[in-house]
Amino acid sequence: MGNYYEMLMEDVRFRDGLNACINCGVCTAICPAAEFYDYDPRKIVNLVQTNNNEELEKLMKSETIWYCGQCMSCKTRCPRGNVPAFVVMALRSLSMKLGFFTESEKGRQQFAIKRTVGENIFKYGYCVASYAVSPEMHPEQGPIWKYIIQNAPDVYERLGGGHFDELGAGPLRKIPEDAKEELIRIFEVSGGTELFDDIEKHSREKAEHMGLQFDDKGIDNEYFIEVFTANKKDHHA
Amino acid sequence: MKSEGKKRIWAEYQKEIADDHYFYVRSCIRQSFFPGSEQFFLHFLGDVLGKDIYENPSHTTCTGIGYHADVVPLSTIMTVIARHYALMKDAGYRHIVISCVTSFGIYTEIFETWKHFPEELEKTREYLYKATGREFDLPESMTHTSDIIYKFRNEIADRAKYRLVNHETGEPLNIVEHIGCHYSKMFPKYGVGGAEFPNVLGGMIEAWGGNVIDYPERRHCCGFGFRQYLVQANRGYSLSNTTKKFSSMKPYKPDLVLTNCPGCTMFMDKWQYTIREMEGTVYGENGESIPVLTYEELAGLVMGYNPWDLGLQYHMVQSEPLLRKLGIEYDPADKFKTKDGRQMPLPQNLINA
Numbered sequence: 001m002g003n004y005y006e007m008l009m010e011d012v013r014f015r016d017g018l019n020a021c022i023n024c025g026v027c028t029a030i031c032p033a034a035e036f037y038d039y040d041p042r043k044i045v046n047l048v049q050t051n052n053n054e055e056l057e058k059l060m061k062s063e064t065i066w067y068c069g070q071c072m073s074c075k076t077r078c079p080r081g082n083v084p085a086f087v088v089m090a091l092r093s094l095s096m097k098l099g100f101f102t103e104s105e106k107g108r109q110q111f112a113i114k115r116t117v118g119e120n121i122f123k124y125g126y127c128v129a130s131y132a133v134s135p136e137m138h139p140e141q142g143p144i145w146k147y148i149i150q151n152a153p154d155v156y157e158r159l160g161g162g163h164f165d166e167l168g169a170g171p172l173r174k175i176p177e178d179a180k181e182e183l184i185r186i187f188e189v190s191g192g193t194e195l196f197d198d199i200e201k202h203s204r205e206k207a208e209h210m211g212l213q214f215d216d217k218g219i220d221n222e223y224f225i226e227v228f229t230a231n232k233k234d235h236h237a
Numbered sequence: 238m239k240s241e242g243k244k245r246i247w248a249e250y251q252k253e254i255a256d257d258h259y260f261y262v263r264s265c266i267r268q269s270f271f272p273g274s275e276q277f278f279l280h281f282l283g284d285v286l287g288k289d290i291y292e293n294p295s296h297t298t299c300t301g302i303g304y305h306a307d308v309v310p311l312s313t314i315m316t317v318i319a320r321h322y323a324l325m326k327d328a329g330y331r332h333i334v335i336s337c338v339t340s341f342g343i344y345t346e347i348f349e350t351w352k353h354f355p356e357e358l359e360k361t362r363e364y365l366y367k368a369t370g371r372e373f374d375l376p377e378s379m380t381h382t383s384d385i386i387y388k389f390r391n392e393i394a395d396r397a398k399y400r401l402v403n404h405e406t407g408e409p410l411n412i413v414e415h416i417g418c419h420y421s422k423m424f425p426k427y428g429v430g431g432a433e434f435p436n437v438l439g440g441m442i443e444a445w446g447g448n449v450i451d452y453p454e455r456r457h458c459c460g461f462g463f464r465q466y467l468v469q470a471n472r473g474y475s476l477s478n479t480t481k482k483f484s485s486m487k488p489y490k491p492d493l494v495l496t497n498c499p500g501c502t503m504f505m506d507k508w509q510y511t512i513r514e515m516e517g518t519v520y521g522e523n524g525e526s527i528p529v530l531t532y533e534e535l536a537g538l539v540m541g542y543n544p545w546d547l548g549l550q551y552h553m554v555q556s557e558p559l560l561r562k563l564g565i566e567y568d569p570a571d572k573f574k575t576k577d578g579r580q581m582p583l584p585q586n587l588i589n590a
Contacts, residue, residue, distance in 0.1 A: 012354045013311065032458045033465075036477045069462025069474060070305045071418040072342070076425070076432045092307045109468045110308060117467060118308040127302040130269040140472065142510040142553040147584035158576040159548045160276030161268075169294045171268030171275060179295040182320060185368035192313035199308065231470040 004056040008048070008090050017086030021045040027074035027084045038237045039067040041074055041084035048087055060095040063235060066106030096198055102206035105230055111203040112228040114196055115219055122184055125175025130156075131165065203227075250431035254388045255378045260330035261292040262321060264337030265302065266499040273548025274533035275336060278382055281536070285396075286389065290334070293324045301339040305463040315347050315357065316364040322373035323365065331377040334385060338498035341381040342419025345427045348379065379427065381420060383497035386532050387429055387437045390444040398541030401447030403492075404564030409448040410492040413527075414438035415482075415505065417498025418458050438495050441532055445539050447493075454485035459501040460508070479508040483520040483527075490522060493559055494529040505529045510553040510588055526554040526588045538565060545572050555589040 008014045027041040028034045034041065044064065047055055059065060068088045075083045092101070101107035120132050135146040148155050156164040156172060163173040187193045200216075207214035207223035215221040219228075259282065267275055282288045300317050303309035325333060335341045351358035365371055386393070401410045416435045421428025430436035439449045460478025465471040482505075486494075496502045506529040512518050513526065521527040529552065530538075537547040544565070549556045550572045560567055573581045 011311070012350060012357060016350075016353065032460065032462070032478045033474065035481070036474055066464070067474075069458065069460075069465045069478075071458040071462065072423045073418060073456075073458065076422045089307065093310065096307070106471075109464060109470070112468055113303075113306045113464060114308045117303050117306055121298055121300055121303060121309075125297040126265045127298045127300060128265040128269060133269070137469070140476075140507055140511045142507060143584055143586045144551060144553045145507075147582075148551055151581055154575045154579075154581055155551065156272055158546065158574075159273035159551075160279075161272050167294070169292060171263065171272040173294055175297050176295055179297055182369045183297055183317065186316045186320065186364065187313055189368045190313040190316045190364045191310045195308065195310050195313075228468055229470050 001053060001057065004053055004060070004094065005048075005051045007094055008056075011090040011093060013083070013086040014090035017083035017090070018045065018049060019081050021049055021082055022080055024079065026077045026079065027082070030073045030077045031068075032071055032073070033067045033069050034237075036237070037067040037235055039064065041068070041088070044091075045082060045084050045087055048091070057100070060091055060098065060100040061103035061107075063104045063106045063233065065091045065095065066104065066109070067235070096195060096202075099198070099202040099205075101199075102202050105227075105233055106235070108203070108206065108227040108230075110199050112219075112224055114199045115224060118196060122180065122187075125180050125183060129172055131172075250425060250429070250434060252380075252384065252427065252429050253378065254380050254384050254429075255332035255334075257288050258330060259288065259290040259332050259334040259385075260325040260328060261290050261334050262296050262299070262336060262340065263292065264335075264340060264499055265298050266339075266503065267336050270503045270551075271499055271531050271534075271548060273546065273551075274531040277533040277537045277542070277547060278336070278386070281389075281533075282385065286392065291328055291330060293328060296321055296324055299337075299340045299343050301337070301343040302463065302467075304343065305339065306467055307464070311350075312360065312364065314343060315350070315361045316368065318344060318347050319361050319365040319373050320369060320371060322376065323369070323371035325376065326372070326374050331374075332380070333376045333378070334380050334382060336382050336499075338381065338417030338420050339500065341379070341427075342423055344379050345424040348375070349424055351375070381428075381437075381497070383420075383437050383532050384429055386536055387440050390441045393441075393536050393539060394444045397445060397539045399539055399563050399565055401442065401445045401535075401539070401563070403562045405562075409446055410562060411450050411490055412442050412447045413450050413452070413455075413486050413489075413491045413494045414442060415459065415494055415496045415498075415501055416456075417496065417501050420497060438497055438532060441535070442495065445535070450486065450489045450491055452486045452489050454482050457482050457485070459496075459498070459504045461500045461504055466504070475504065476508055476511060479504055480512060483509070483512070487520045491527055492562060493535075494527055495532060495535055496529060497532055499531070502529055502531050506552045506554050513588065521558070523558075525558050528552070528554050528556040528559045528589070530556070538563065541565075543567070543571070545574075553588055555587050558589055
């Protein structure tokens with residue numbers, strides 16, 4: 001067990017986000033996550049500043065740190081200039097680096113996000129693109145979305161997309177291969193690929209432990225479906 | 238009421254917005270869900286106002302959604318943004334115009350990080366050079382596309398064919414303005430009016446003749462929450478927050494919701510559909526839902542553009558009730574046609590249709 005507080009201090013967001021909390025609770029009052037989840041950002045910041053290694057490990061293995069929606073409303077309101085959301089982001093990063101994230105249902109979801117949004121970045125050069133938002137996985141998008149996907153070239157052409165999924169300029173243009181290669185190189189030198197690999201490695205181990213089928217690619221495997229849909233615990237206040 | 242103090246605070250949150258020579262960076266969500274808005278923005282700046290605005294097709298995602306869903310590290314997103322600055326430097330521009338509010342928040346966060354932790358800037362320069370051989374300069378200004386429309390709101394009013402007034406009663410329309418959290422909640426000084434008195438959308442509404450509604454949850458998040466929407470198991474968070482907002486605004490009878498963030502526009506449109514399907518609740522009057530528009534869509538309507546060239550037909554909540562209130566003439570037969578006028582199939586089960 002290393003000193004987690006020191007590890008967290010390596011993250012500039014943690015240094016920026018923690019300036020002696022006075023426990024006033026304004027962050028919790030304004031927090032959309034606290035409204036619906038069993039979540040209290042004041043308690044997190046208070047716990048973190050106690051510098052208790054055992055408690056920090058428990059926190060990084062818990063559901064709690066995954067409830068924040070990163071709206072950053074807490075940053076506006078803290079009278080002491082703390083940023084609970086930055087503290088949470090640093091805790092999440094360390095939780096993934098140390099493999100603690102697979103200990104919680106919400107933490108395990110990082111695998112699903114990596115396999116979808118994360119891999120879209122390399123595949124398309126976009127986090128989100130219409131062709132990556134399938135109507136089957138997004139019923140809330142309604143019949144208009146299914147219609148747009150079915151008629152995409154015509155829909156986008158009228159609205160300025162003369163190069164839909166082709167090289168050229170404009171919306172949803174195909175990103176040139178050399179630009180995508182630059183993105184991949186950036187991930188390699190700056191730690192992005194390492195994070196992807198950490199998520200994969202720990203998720204594979206967890207899948208084995210849970211007795212669920214795991215594939216090295218794609219979303220058509222038991223572990224992906226489990227972490228994408230599981231809602232078995234009472235997460236609500 | 239004494240307003241001197243308010244005016245003084247407001248004066249601190251005035252933002253310098255570049256006048257010309259813009260380097261434009263697109264948004265993943267905007268180009269997928271509201272491409273007509275980006276098209277109008279570029280057309281208005283370039284063709285109507287004669288401004289110089291440039292985009293480089295090699296510009297990629299900023300990776301912001303991945304960053305806020307915690308699968309992209311800070312060091313990586315800083316280097317991706319640095320690459321965008323390198324493209325801007327190569328093209329000879331210094332004013333960056335950012336089409337997405339998530340991206341805009343990313344740019345402001347990184348700019349402030351580099352200012353307070355200069356070693357992070359140096360590390361980013363090294364990473365970018367090692368990865369791509371590119372070098373970059375910091376921008377002279379960072380503006381969101383809504384800042385630019387706000388800046389030129391009076392030029393739009395001068396060209397208005399319609400005012401935001403009910404053409405039958407002569408009363409101003411009641412409009413909810415919803416500002417994306419990452420526009421100014423993190424770094425108020427980068428937003429028009431800061432986080433306390435954000436006026437980027439209110440200023441447009443007033444300039445075009447409408448009435449801005451104040452309501453209790455005006456500054457509440459739309460509910461996106463990044464991982465709280467991206468993962469199916471978490472979507473109750475997103476839906477619940479949207480429900481909270483709409484329940485709060487309903488008594489004020491909004492004719493329209495205007496947003497400056499593509500995620501917010503999409504969620505406030507699509508979740509109305511979902512809530513209606515789940516429990517039959519609607520938030521507008523006469524059993525209708527409330528149209529949710531981008532600021533370019535609204536500017537285009539005010540200037541008399543064809544609603545179907547702006548892309549209003551590709552929202553889940555259709556805009557006909559709003560068009561009728563404004564007295565806008567439109568051709569229903571043109572609604573689902575291709576650019577060259579070919580009839581497309583007709584979608585079924587849209588709201589307000």
